[in-house]
Amino acid sequence: MQVVVTGGAGFIGRRLVRQLLQQGTLLGLDGRPRSIERITIVDAAAADDLTDPRLEHVVGDISDPGVVNGAINPDTSAIFHLAAVVSGMAEADFALGMRINVDASRLILEACRQAGHGPRLVFASSVAVYGGAPSATMRDATAPTPRTSYGTQKAMVELLINDYSRRGYVDGRVLRLPTISVRPGRPNAAASSFASGIIREPLNGEPAVCPVDPETTLLLLSPSGVVGCMIHGHDMPAEAFGGNRVVNLPGLSVTVREMVRALERVAGPEVVSRIRWEPDARIAKFVANWPGAWDNSRALALGFPGDQNFEDNIRQYIAEQSH
Amino acid sequence: MQVVVTGGAGFIGRRLVRQLLQQGTLLGLDGRPRSIERITIVDAAAADDLTDPRLEHVVGDISDPGVVNGAINPDTSAIFHLAAVVSGMAEADFALGMRINVDASRLILEACRQAGHGPRLVFASSVAVYGGAPSATMRDATAPTPRTSYGTQKAMVELLINDYSRRGYVDGRVLRLPTISVRPGRPNAAASSFASGIIREPLNGEPAVCPVDPETTLLLLSPSGVVGCMIHGHDMPAEAFGGNRVVNLPGLSVTVREMVRALERVAGPEVVSRIRWEPDARIAKFVANWPGAWDNSRALALGFPGDQNFEDNIRQYIAEQSH
Numbered sequence: 001m002q003v004v005v006t007g008g009a010g011f012i013g014r015r016l017v018r019q020l021l022q023q024g025t026l027l028g029l030d031g032r033p034r035s036i037e038r039i040t041i042v043d044a045a046a047a048d049d050l051t052d053p054r055l056e057h058v059v060g061d062i063s064d065p066g067v068v069n070g071a072i073n074p075d076t077s078a079i080f081h082l083a084a085v086v087s088g089m090a091e092a093d094f095a096l097g098m099r100i101n102v103d104a105s106r107l108i109l110e111a112c113r114q115a116g117h118g119p120r121l122v123f124a125s126s127v128a129v130y131g132g133a134p135s136a137t138m139r140d141a142t143a144p145t146p147r148t149s150y151g152t153q154k155a156m157v158e159l160l161i162n163d164y165s166r167r168g169y170v171d172g173r174v175l176r177l178p179t180i181s182v183r184p185g186r187p188n189a190a191a192s193s194f195a196s197g198i199i200r201e202p203l204n205g206e207p208a209v210c211p212v213d214p215e216t217t218l219l220l221l222s223p224s225g226v227v228g229c230m231i232h233g234h235d236m237p238a239e240a241f242g243g244n245r246v247v248n249l250p251g252l253s254v255t256v257r258e259m260v261r262a263l264e265r266v267a268g269p270e271v272v273s274r275i276r277w278e279p280d281a282r283i284a285k286f287v288a289n290w291p292g293a294w295d296n297s298r299a300l301a302l303g304f305p306g307d308q309n310f311e312d313n314i315r316q317y318i319a320e321q322s323h
Numbered sequence: 324m325q326v327v328v329t330g331g332a333g334f335i336g337r338r339l340v341r342q343l344l345q346q347g348t349l350l351g352l353d354g355r356p357r358s359i360e361r362i363t364i365v366d367a368a369a370a371d372d373l374t375d376p377r378l379e380h381v382v383g384d385i386s387d388p389g390v391v392n393g394a395i396n397p398d399t400s401a402i403f404h405l406a407a408v409v410s411g412m413a414e415a416d417f418a419l420g421m422r423i424n425v426d427a428s429r430l431i432l433e434a435c436r437q438a439g440h441g442p443r444l445v446f447a448s449s450v451a452v453y454g455g456a457p458s459a460t461m462r463d464a465t466a467p468t469p470r471t472s473y474g475t476q477k478a479m480v481e482l483l484i485n486d487y488s489r490r491g492y493v494d495g496r497v498l499r500l501p502t503i504s505v506r507p508g509r510p511n512a513a514a515s516s517f518a519s520g521i522i523r524e525p526l527n528g529e530p531a532v533c534p535v536d537p538e539t540t541l542l543l544l545s546p547s548g549v550v551g552c553m554i555h556g557h558d559m560p561a562e563a564f565g566g567n568r569v570v571n572l573p574g575l576s577v578t579v580r581e582m583v584r585a586l587e588r589v590a591g592p593e594v595v596s597r598i599r600w601e602p603d604a605r606i607a608k609f610v611a612n613w614p615g616a617w618d619n620s621r622a623l624a625l626g627f628p629g630d631q632n633f634e635d636n637i638r639q640y641i642a643e644q645s646h
Binding site: 142143145147149156163167243244 | 417436454464465466467468469470472475478479482483485486489490566567
């Protein structure tokens with residue numbers, strides 16, 4: 001089995017690749033495990049630290065037809081399409097967001113259509129497809145009303161994957177990701193970057209800025225949770241989705257105040273004292289448009305794994321850093 | 324004021340152009356009537372029979388950047404974007420549908436963005452954005468779940484117009500059109516073509532085939548109704564839309580049996596006897612995915628004009644043919 005991971009040098013992609021290498025199999029169309037012979041990582045950045053004889057690295061622009069068509073062929077069984085321009089950047093550079101988030105996704109879908117064998121495609125969509133006046137009753141079937149270009153671009157590709165799947169060009173699985181926390185590494189241009197920063201930086205002895213009100217509710221999923229959902233999303237039989245390939249993944253609904261309290265319980269008041277509260281209207285505006293909760297009963301019924309509580313997510317982060 | 328009408332040589336476009344020429348004005352941004360100095364018709368087909376010193380004819384491919392950029396410039400105040408590949412054709416030729424229904428729409432939006440003055444854009448979307456298990460409770464905020472490529476393509480452009488509007492690149496107004504009946508002329512490749520054919524052909528002394536069950540419920544709007552809605556949609560202040568530029572237009576919810584009974588009341592049993600009932604699974608599958616009713620309370624609250632009853636629509640058709 002040959003697998004392609006776009007954005008495979010990114011944080012989630014890298015973690016997904018490691019998990020795939022470790023487990024060594026994915027389910028085939030017959031529902032039985034098939035061994036993974038090759039994983040092709042397509043990313044603008046190199047992931048040279050990931051070494052395994054099964055890995056192939058393609059460093060290039062995902063919106064370049066040559067790059068996409070070189071990576072996807074009739075032997076490709078599964079594609080995990082994670083490459084994207086994040087929310088803050090797609091808002092700041094509209095044309096860039098359209099090129100990477102929409103046009104590159106279309107190239108991938110077209111490469112699948114041309115290949116002609118209907119490969120499985122797991123697409124990372126986002127909570128950002130919702131906007132306006134989000135509420136806890138948002139179901140998979142609630143109309144996306146994005147209030148960001150990023151959310152718009154993701155919602156457009158969701159529609160396209162449903163149509164490509166209906167036509168048999170791909171076997172799509174669209175996973176709407178909550179905000180991922182706790183991410184390791186450095187802050188990024190995503191408007192949600194603080195949702196990891198206010199935990200990670202204090203734990204690392206560094207100051208952190210929280211740009212939103214403590215009563216802001218976020219919908220969170222851990223790094224291991226999202227990778228588990230992606231593999232589960234791949235392995236499910238297509239029939240389970242019915243006519244709609246889009247799933248709101250399970251998320252924890254937590255206020256920023258609760259996140260900080262969880263940090264205090266895990267790491268103590270000194271760590272928490274490193275957080276400075278400095279409202280940032282631009283960030284707050286983004287976040288106010290994302291639902292702090294949604295109805296994820298369909299995801300749970302479909303067997304997608306979720307997290308237990310946010311303290312566990314913090315402990316997961318600490319445990320992984322100490323390796 | 325300069326106006327562009329894409330698809331202006333088509334049936335609805337032609338009717339819209341005639342109405343615009345006749346009334347001679349549209350509302351400006353200040354809410355006051357401004358005289359229309361020029362209407363540029365962009366269409367693959369010529370509309371030479373439309374003659375008026377205010378008309379400019381551009382015959383060309385709407386997915387050709389040269390054509391679009393030649394028609395839209397900083398002096399363009401309003402664009403009515405009606406050009407499209409119809410449902411049956413977009414299903415039969417996927418690439419063509421994507422090119423005309425999606426890519427050309429993007430060219431138009433980009434031309435507006437480049438022009439930099441945020442012109443008004445009235446876009447003809449469709450009842451076909453709904454699918455699956457449509458119900459009468461479909462509101463403007465119900466998630467589009469198209470089950471056709473045509474509906475998918477329209478729903479993608481809806482999202483894009485909302486985002487372009489939010490960013491101020493255009494002042495968009497997306498009107499979801501019910502099935503238009505009674506259309507004059509000949510049958511076309513739209514799956515809904517029969518909804519006019521079963522009225523028009525018998526009235527013209529010709530046989531007609533009804534490919535769906537008489538209990539099939541359709542959502543209908545008359546030709547004059549849709550043109551009235553387009554002009555109303557243009558003239559409304561942007562604030563009236565709130566954050567969502569998409570409106571389900573008012574439609575009559577009528578079964579095919581009721582349509583035929585209305586025809587009998589207006590034209591007699593001999594006319595109705597020209598209808599042959601021959602189920603066509605392909606057409607029935609399309610139509611079963613469209614809602615036969617929807618919640619159009621928002622459209623009515625926004626002042627969009629609807630029809631009174633289907634008998635009046637038949638009489639409207641007859642009266643216009645006798646001119």
